[in-house]
Amino acid sequence: MIPASFDYVEAENADAAIAALTEHGDEAKLMAGGHSLIPLMKFRLTTPQVVVDIGRINDLSYINDGGDHIAIGALTRHMAVETSDVLKAQAPILAHVASHVGDPSVRHRGTLGGSLAHGDPASDLPAAILALNATLVAKGPNGQREISASDFFTGFLETALASDEMLTEIRVPKVPDAGWSYQKFNRRAQDWAIVGVAAVSNGSTNVAMVNMGHTPLRSAAVEAALAGGASAADAAAVAAEGLTPPEDLNGDAEYRSHLARVLVGRALGEAMS
Amino acid sequence: MQVETTVNGKAMSADVEPRTLLVHYLRDELELTGTNVGCDTSSCGACTVHIDGESVKSCTMLAAQARGAEITTIEGMASADGTLHPMQAAFMECHGLQCGYCTPGMVMAASSLLKENPNPTEQEVREGLEGNLCRCTGYHNIVKSVLTAAGGA
Ligand SMILES: Cc1cc2nc3c(=O)[nH]c(=O)nc-3n(C[C@H](O)[C@H](O)[C@H](O)COP(=O)(O)OP(=O)(O)OC[C@H]3O[C@@H](n4cnc5c(N)ncnc54)[C@H](O)[C@@H]3O)c2cc1C
Ligand code: FES
Ligand code: FES
Numbered sequence: 001m002i003p004a005s006f007d008y009v010e011a012e013n014a015d016a017a018i019a020a021l022t023e024h025g026d027e028a029k030l031m032a033g034g035h036s037l038i039p040l041m042k043f044r045l046t047t048p049q050v051v052v053d054i055g056r057i058n059d060l061s062y063i064n065d066g067g068d069h070i071a072i073g074a075l076t077r078h079m080a081v082e083t084s085d086v087l088k089a090q091a092p093i094l095a096h097v098a099s100h101v102g103d104p105s106v107r108h109r110g111t112l113g114g115s116l117a118h119g120d121p122a123s124d125l126p127a128a129i130l131a132l133n134a135t136l137v138a139k140g141p142n143g144q145r146e147i148s149a150s151d152f153f154t155g156f157l158e159t160a161l162a163s164d165e166m167l168t169e170i171r172v173p174k175v176p177d178a179g180w181s182y183q184k185f186n187r188r189a190q191d192w193a194i195v196g197v198a199a200v201s202n203g204s205t206n207v208a209m210v211n212m213g214h215t216p217l218r219s220a221a222v223e224a225a226l227a228g229g230a231s232a233a234d235a236a237a238v239a240a241e242g243l244t245p246p247e248d249l250n251g252d253a254e255y256r257s258h259l260a261r262v263l264v265g266r267a268l269g270e271a272m273s
Numbered sequence: 274m275q276v277e278t279t280v281n282g283k284a285m286s287a288d289v290e291p292r293t294l295l296v297h298y299l300r301d302e303l304e305l306t307g308t309n310v311g312c313d314t315s316s317c318g319a320c321t322v323h324i325d326g327e328s329v330k331s332c333t334m335l336a337a338q339a340r341g342a343e344i345t346t347i348e349g350m351a352s353a354d355g356t357l358h359p360m361q362a363a364f365m366e367c368h369g370l371q372c373g374y375c376t377p378g379m380v381m382a383a384s385s386l387l388k389e390n391p392n393p394t395e396q397e398v399r400e401g402l403e404g405n406l407c408r409c410t411g412y413h414n415i416v417k418s419v420l421t422a423a424g425g426a
Contacts, residue, residue, distance in 0.1 A: 001313050008274060008291035008337050031338075038294075038333050039315055051291065055338055079327075103404025104389075105318065105382060108327040109334065189403035190316070 003041035010053045014060065014139055014168055020052045021164045022141050030054050030166060032075060032114035035106055060113075060168060063087060069135075069174060074113025074167045078125075079104070081112055091172045093180040093200060097128040100182065103190040113167040116152065119159045119215065121246070124184060126153060126216035127198035129170065130208035131180075137169035144168070153215035178202035181270035183263040187250070194250045197239075197263040199271035207267065212245045212260055222264055232272055236265035276336045280305065281349025289336050295329075296320045298336035299346060307347035307377050311406070318405030321378035321385075322346050328385035330404070347377035350384070360384045360422045369418030371409035379405050383419045392423055 009028075011017035021028050029048035031037050032055055040046045054060075060075040063084045070090050072081065081087060081098035088095045101107055101115070101124050115125040116136065129136075129149045136147045138161055152160050161167060179201040184193045196210040197219075205226050207219040221242055225235040240257035247253050276293075277286045280303060287302035299305045299322065308331060311319030315333040322331045323345040350358035360380050363369065370376040379402065386393065386401035393401060398419045399412070407415060 002294065002297075003292045005290065005292055008335075010337075010340075031335075034335065034338060035315070035333055038335065041292075042313070051335075053335075053338060103318070104386065104401055105321055105328040105330050105404045106315070106333075108324075108329055108385075189400075 001042040003038070004044055004047040006041075006048055007050045008053065009050060011057065013057055014054075014166055017052050017054045017057070017166050018139060018141055018164060020050070021166070024050045024052075026163055028052055030117075032111040032117075033077065033109040035102075035110040036114060036118045036120065054166070055111075061111075065090075066171060069171045072112055072170045072172065074111065074117075074169060076112050078102075078107035078110045078112065078115070082107060087172075090174040090176050091128075091132060093178075093182060093198060094125075094128045094132065094172060096180075097124050097182050097198065100124050100184050106190070112170055116170065117159060117161060117167050119153055119155070119157045121153075121156060121213060121215050122192045122196075122211040123216070124182075124193060124196055124210060127182065127196050127208045127210045129172075130216060130218050131198040131200040131206045132172050132175065133206060134173070135171040136167060137171065138162075138165045139168045140165040146171075150218055153217070156214045158215075175200060175202050179271040179273065181267040183267045183270075185259055185263060195245075195256050195259040195263055197260065197267045199264075199267040201268075201271040205268070205272060207264060209239075209243075209260060209264075212240070212243050212256060214244075214246075217243075219264070222268075226268075232268035233265060236261050236268060239264040274337060276340055278336075278339050278342055278344050280344045281346060287336075291335065291337050293336045294332055295322070295334040295336045295339050295344075296331040298339075299331060299344070302336075305346050305348050309374055309377055311374065311378075316404075316406065317375070317378070318382055318402075319375055319378040321381040321405065323381060323385060326385070326388065328382045345381070347380060350380060358384065360387070360419070363418040363422035364415075367414050367418040367421050369410065369415045375405060375407040375409075379407065379415055383415075383422070386419070387423055393419070395420060 027049035060073040245256035311317035
């Protein structure tokens with residue numbers, strides 16, 4: 001399978017990428033690792049006229065101590081996140097979740113920024129980013145702005161990024177002593193989560209889910225129950241409340257709702273112990 | 274567009290369309306047909322090569338993205354005098370292949386794995402190869418081959 005024809009532009013830095021987006025508008029797509037975009041282009045589910053390759057902007061591949069947070073460049077590959085000693089110490093859930101993405105060859109190419117910007121409700125990394133309450137930094141023609149993780153995912157494969165904006169950095173709070181858990185349920189090696197649940201417990205407890213709606217999401221019902229003093233078991237019982245899980249050959253809504261209750265129970269058990 | 278790379282230590286160049294996948298650049302332009310296409314949907318790993326020393330599925334990368342990169346394919350694993358790479362020798366010794374279709378990708382993925390984790394456990398080998406499918410062997414002898422190459426079996 002070969003993608004439809006396109007013009008290829010290599011951007012040397014973020015400003016050049018944003019200039020190309022501004023010039024070509026909706027016809028252009030950024031390509032980071034290409035590990036979501038190329039499969040879609042091969043099936044011709046997307047046919048950009050212009051591909052702007054940002055994959056070699058090395059300045060945007062870093063994991064730095066930013067004081068109260070860890071700053072991660074958007075072009076940082078999954079393998080670098082997974083093996084980062086700084087992240088293992090300061091936000092271990094993120095390194096752990098990165099290690100559950102696809103397989104090693106996928107993790108050598110795919111980037112954290114690409115995974116978030118793609119906005120796939122089934123992808124793993126958004127769960128960690130939501131449960132950590134990270135901040136995303138976007139750059140556009142008029143400068144830079146910060147977006148809270150909970151405001152970032154707006155619809156199926158849609159995010160708060162404007163068409164001329166690029167994700168440049170992800171800021172993850174340091175939570176070295178927090179309890180955490182990631183429960184990914186799938187049935188085949190290297191597969192996506194049928195349902196995934198991330199929990200971070202640091203005083204209060206944040207719970208995020210993947211593949212339980214149109215977007216990766218924070219579980220309002222579980223978090224409210226916990227804040228109101230419910231036990232972990234009672235909080236897990238409301239895990240599917242108010243949600244419309246997708247239905248596909250892996251499971252219908254009822255099955256996913258059941259999985260969500262079980263996985264939230266396990267995640268809370270691990271994170272809050 | 275002209276795509277210049279270094280493949281198995283040699284400078285290479287080909288004029289391709291931007292939409293050309295790396296696997297087609299290698300197979301059709303450079304005539305290095307050891308890299309196989311199995312699924313064409315990023316799942317099976319038959320197309321695995323090394324980009325700057327790391328395993329990558331070449332059906333899921335544009336040739337353009339590899340501009341300037343050092344690429345190693347299965348053809349570049351044995352020495353010039355024909356001595357097999359230790360991973361190839363281990364696959365031969367342990368019967369790590371039957372039809373051989375998955376083998377180039379398995380050898381490339383497994384050698385990348387050992388670079389990152391020189392002494393893996395059996396479980397780590399199985400997880401490290403989860404992106405490579407084999408329809409014949411049932412994986413047992415593939416895992417044995419990798420552990421043998423690592424010196425641990
Ligand atoms: C076989 C296989 C298995 C996989 N399994 C999993 C899995 O189990 N779990 C999982 O979570 N993911 C999985 N993935 C997806 C993988 O994690 C991708 O790497 C990731 O989703 C996208 O990252 P990328 O850098 O490759 O982005 P690309 O494919 O390059 O881009 C994806 C989208 O994001 C946009 N984009 C990229 N970077 C930016 C940026 N900095 N700013 C703004 N927009 C940007 C692009 O325009 C595009 O629309 C799998 C992929 C494959 C091929
Ligand atoms: S052909 Fe590339 S992964 Fe199967
Ligand atoms: S040996 Fe036949 S597919 Fe692996």
